[in-house]
Amino acid sequence: MFELAAKIVINGLTSSLVYILMALGFTLIFGIMRVVNFAHGELYMVAAFLVYVMSASLGWNYYLAVLLAAIAVGLFGAVLERVLFRPFIGRELNGMIMALAISITLQATAFILFGTDEHSVERPISGVIQLGMVMVPRDRLAVGLIALLILGMFYLFMRYTKAGLAMRAVVQDEEIASIHGVRPKIIHPLAFGLGAMLAGFAGALMAPIYTIYPYMGSQPMLKAFIVVILGGLGSVPGAVLGGVVLGLTESVFATLINTTVATMVSFGIVVLILLIKPTGLLGR
Amino acid sequence: MKLTAKRTLAALLSAIGFAWAAAAVAQTDTLKIGVVSALSGPGSEWGLAQDGGIKMAAMEANAKGGLKIGSKTYKIEVISYDDTYKAALAVSGATRLIEQDKVKFIVGPVGSASLLAVKPLYEKNKILAIIGAYTEKALDADTKYMYRGFPTQVEFVGPIVEWLKKNKPALKAVAQIDPNDETGWFSQKLLKEHYEGGGYKVVASELFERSLKDFQPVLTRILATKPDIIELGTTPPGTAGLVIRQARELGFKGQFVKIGGPGVPQIVAAAGKEFAEGLICYAAADVTTKAYKDLEAQYAKVLKPPMNEFAVYFYDGARMLLDAMQKAGTVEDTEKVRMELEKVSPYKGVQGTIRWGGMKSYGSNHQILTPIFIGMIKNGEQEIIGRME
Numbered sequence: 001m002f003e004l005a006a007k008i009v010i011n012g013l014t015s016s017l018v019y020i021l022m023a024l025g026f027t028l029i030f031g032i033m034r035v036v037n038f039a040h041g042e043l044y045m046v047a048a049f050l051v052y053v054m055s056a057s058l059g060w061n062y063y064l065a066v067l068l069a070a071i072a073v074g075l076f077g078a079v080l081e082r083v084l085f086r087p088f089i090g091r092e093l094n095g096m097i098m099a100l101a102i103s104i105t106l107q108a109t110a111f112i113l114f115g116t117d118e119h120s121v122e123r124p125i126s127g128v129i130q131l132g133m134v135m136v137p138r139d140r141l142a143v144g145l146i147a148l149l150i151l152g153m154f155y156l157f158m159r160y161t162k163a164g165l166a167m168r169a170v171v172q173d174e175e176i177a178s179i180h181g182v183r184p185k186i187i188h189p190l191a192f193g194l195g196a197m198l199a200g201f202a203g204a205l206m207a208p209i210y211t212i213y214p215y216m217g218s219q220p221m222l223k224a225f226i227v228v229i230l231g232g233l234g235s236v237p238g239a240v241l242g243g244v245v246l247g248l249t250e251s252v253f254a255t256l257i258n259t260t261v262a263t264m265v266s267f268g269i270v271v272l273i274l275l276i277k278p279t280g281l282l283g284r
Numbered sequence: 285m286k287l288t289a290k291r292t293l294a295a296l297l298s299a300i301g302f303a304w305a306a307a308a309v310a311q312t313d314t315l316k317i318g319v320v321s322a323l324s325g326p327g328s329e330w331g332l333a334q335d336g337g338i339k340m341a342a343m344e345a346n347a348k349g350g351l352k353i354g355s356k357t358y359k360i361e362v363i364s365y366d367d368t369y370k371a372a373l374a375v376s377g378a379t380r381l382i383e384q385d386k387v388k389f390i391v392g393p394v395g396s397a398s399l400l401a402v403k404p405l406y407e408k409n410k411i412l413a414i415i416g417a418y419t420e421k422a423l424d425a426d427t428k429y430m431y432r433g434f435p436t437q438v439e440f441v442g443p444i445v446e447w448l449k450k451n452k453p454a455l456k457a458v459a460q461i462d463p464n465d466e467t468g469w470f471s472q473k474l475l476k477e478h479y480e481g482g483g484y485k486v487v488a489s490e491l492f493e494r495s496l497k498d499f500q501p502v503l504t505r506i507l508a509t510k511p512d513i514i515e516l517g518t519t520p521p522g523t524a525g526l527v528i529r530q531a532r533e534l535g536f537k538g539q540f541v542k543i544g545g546p547g548v549p550q551i552v553a554a555a556g557k558e559f560a561e562g563l564i565c566y567a568a569a570d571v572t573t574k575a576y577k578d579l580e581a582q583y584a585k586v587l588k589p590p591m592n593e594f595a596v597y598f599y600d601g602a603r604m605l606l607d608a609m610q611k612a613g614t615v616e617d618t619e620k621v622r623m624e625l626e627k628v629s630p631y632k633g634v635q636g637t638i639r640w641g642g643m644k645s646y647g648s649n650h651q652i653l654t655p656i657f658i659g660m661i662k663n664g665e666q667e668i669i670g671r672m673e
């Protein structure tokens with residue numbers, strides 16, 4: 001019984017960390033630019049394909065490939081903001097449609113370049129580690145630890161740097177922040193790039209764990225959406241809480257009943273939260 | 285001057301006349317054949333095999349100058365639509381093929397739900413179809429225009445379970461895992477019947493959504509039932525590889541069996557050589573034969589990705605269809621072509637002699653019957669360890 005409970009918690013927490021990485025970027029972009037970035041899942045997919053090209057095809061070191069892929073996706077995000085999203089600042093519906101268009105375009109591009117086949121990247125770490133009575137795959141544990149490190153760095157960046165402070169100010173009130181010298185023209189691409197980079201890290205880290213294909217971003221995108229609705233759209237601590245709630249809920253119900261029930265319960269919780277507290281657990 | 289103009293005009297008209305006559309003599313019409321199948325997403329390995337099989341047969345015929353039927357020669361054009369394994373998209377694809385593209389012959393779909401959704405369309409519009417899909421509901425005594433181009437689990441589950449019982453007698457408890465749709469439901473029901481009929485105990489029957497990639501929770505539950513065999517059934521090959529890898533990482537030391545759709549290269553790629561080792565599976569073809577290798581080499585020259593074994597069946601099925609058209613002397617009257625299609629059996633296919641049958645199981649002889657192969661993954665490659673005629 002204890003063994004099963006421990007497995008459920010460990011599975012739930014490892015999933016949570018990746019959900020949080022995805023959701024943080026998603027909520028950051030919404031919080032600062034009021035853009036519901038439906039292309040967030042495709043940024044995850046692009047990073048996974050970049051790792052595939054660098055690691056599996058060119059034979060580069062996997063960890064270097066992860067770093068480069070995340071940075072490349074971050075830069076790509078900043079360019080997307082500058083070229084495609086900036087004209088729609090303040091117009092949420094237009095921004096949403098632009099995000100959908102980018103999502104479909106990126107999927108189609110991956111389809112043309114890589115076909116429909118599912119690709120794999122060789123895992124840098126394999127085997128399992130025995131934690132008490134529970135066996136945990138080493139690769140998942142490594143992904144969890146790296147995700148934790150990235151989340152820690154993200155927290156420090158947001159809490160202790162001027163840019164982080166400026167971003168938090170823009171989330172609270174862009175006009176007042178502007179009066180105090182914060183320049184939205186710099187903060188917007190920075191936030192979009194940072195959000196995209198977090199999605200890039202998630203995709204790059206998960207590349208060896210799952211298979212890589214053009215439509216792989218839709219599920220993580222859906223999870224990110226559930227997480228931010230749970231935690232509160234635009235709320236960074238809410239994304240962390242939402243990620244943990246979703247990861248553990250899924251793990252409990254998928255292990256004890258089945259994955260279909262787990263999905264139903266996840267959405268059931270979202271409905272409940274929306275009815276009781278429409279702004280999400282920690283949203284304003 | 286006036287005379288010269290008249291002569292020039294006459295010469296011009298004559299030239300146009302000759303050109304028109306020459307064109308009429310060498311007239312090549314186009315024969316459109318439709319494909320509606322899963323060309324993207326999980327399961328697309330099988331859909332692309334359907335598409336690739338007919339395309340290979342079409343290219344072969346076109347390379348010989350086209351398909352000669354009576355005094356006409358037809359260049360074959362294959363029009364393909366992706367249903368992504370979804371019934372709604374299969375219906376829209378098939379409707380488009382029938383109403384917009386005016387095709388009379390269709391290959392696919394491969395998904396059971398997709399097939400059941402388009403079945404009334406095919407029958408009502410007299411569309412002669414070489415179908416895939418494992419569901420037993422695809423064919424019945426009233427099915428007139430649909431012919432299944434590959435053997436289904438109905439044909440091969442029984443013999444393979446018997447083989448397992450004889451060759452791996454120590455294995456007793458089976459856990460099943462299949463996709464949560466018509467294909468998976470049918471597969472699970474049929475496999476359960478055969479395993480239990482063979483004296484095995486089915487300790488778990490799990491269904492999953494096709495988009496699922498994290499199987500740790502499902503496998504945690506499965507492994508708690510202590511199975512000797514994890515039966516992967518109709519799980520798509522890439523996904524099956526992930527299941528294998530994650531189960532091994534969770535400590536499963538038993539036997540993996542896959543008596544469902546083939547796809548060893550994708551399984552090995554997703555699971556890794558080390559974890560895929562020893563998997564016993566239904567093999568749609570003996571990939572070591574010269575005939576298979578020749579077709580595979582041709583395929584690689586013109587199509588991507590690597591050829592799935594299923595392509596062999598649809599290549600053979602398409603060639604049978606083209607032969608039937610030639611014998612019927614028409615590409616319009618599907619009733620006549622249908623009658624001839626039944627007569628081209630037995631047929632010399634890539635895997636050996638194939639023929640139409642299935643009256644006992646389905647109430648009509650619209651099911652292709654072929655040799656059955658059992659494969660095992662050894663060092664990342666599929667090795668044929670059993671063949672049943």
